[in-house]
Amino acid sequence: MQLASTQPAAAQQTESALYDITKSGTLRVCQYPSYYSISYRNPKTGEIEGIDADLSKELAKELGVELEIVESSFGTFIADLQADKCEIGMFGVGATLKRAQAVAFSDPYLLTSIYAVGRKGGKIESWEDIDQEGNKVAVTLGSYIEPFMKSYLKNAEVVTVAPPATREGELMANRADVIMTDYPTAIKVTDEFDWAVTIEPNETLRLTPYSYVVRQGDQIWLNYVNLFVKTIKLDGRLKFFAEKNKLGPIVAP
Helix, strand or coil: CCCCCCCCHHHHCCCCHHHHHHHHCEEEEEECCEECCCEEECCCCCCEECHHHHHHHHHHHHHCCEEEEEECCCCCHHHHHHCCCCCEEEEEEECCCCHHHCEEECCCCEEECEEEEEECCCCCCCHHHCCCCCCEEEEECCCCHHHHHHHHCCCCEEEEECCCCCHHHHHHCCCCCEEEEEHHHHHHHHHHCCCEEEECCCCCCCCEEEEEEEECCCHHHHHHHHHHHHHHHHCCHHHHHHHHCCCHHHECC
């Protein structure tokens, strides 16, 4: 009688993005270039800045390969990964159960709640003011915040903003009364615009881990990415680049 193989799945895997990357000499990273503090294209320099701009360079350095940035978005990154446009998404992707049906997530490197950003002197001054008739609340298309706010808000209107348009632009143009976002964007917007003010919820709202994202079924590559996350936590690089980009308070343990 032939015994079933007892080898782990990773040991049986013969193809992996890890091998393709080292063979080609290039790491293709999907990034959304409009994500403040994470992967934001500086309009003055044209360079992408933020924690994942920094850490994608560190990952390429560890692999000994060149870095190629592939522009993506929260609405398209799953299709981009599945179409082999990139080997990994590195731009603060919220690890949700729904997304995990289509892609695989690394161990988390950031943890964030949901915050609101409004205008100083506007009609929304506290969290209780938000869910009122006539208010327009802007969210980004494809973000984990979009479906949550659509179920959370009972009276206010949820306005979905599709890239290249931004929630901040809708707020500035008075087409939205408030935007719903995460810690990175809230901090960056209030730093950059003196008219902006952060409004915190009364309790932790939809605490979400941010992880790196790869195609399903490639355990070898996922193991490597997880080891990278563990390594940068241990050697201090995660903390260093988080604090550099004002994200120190949300570093994942």
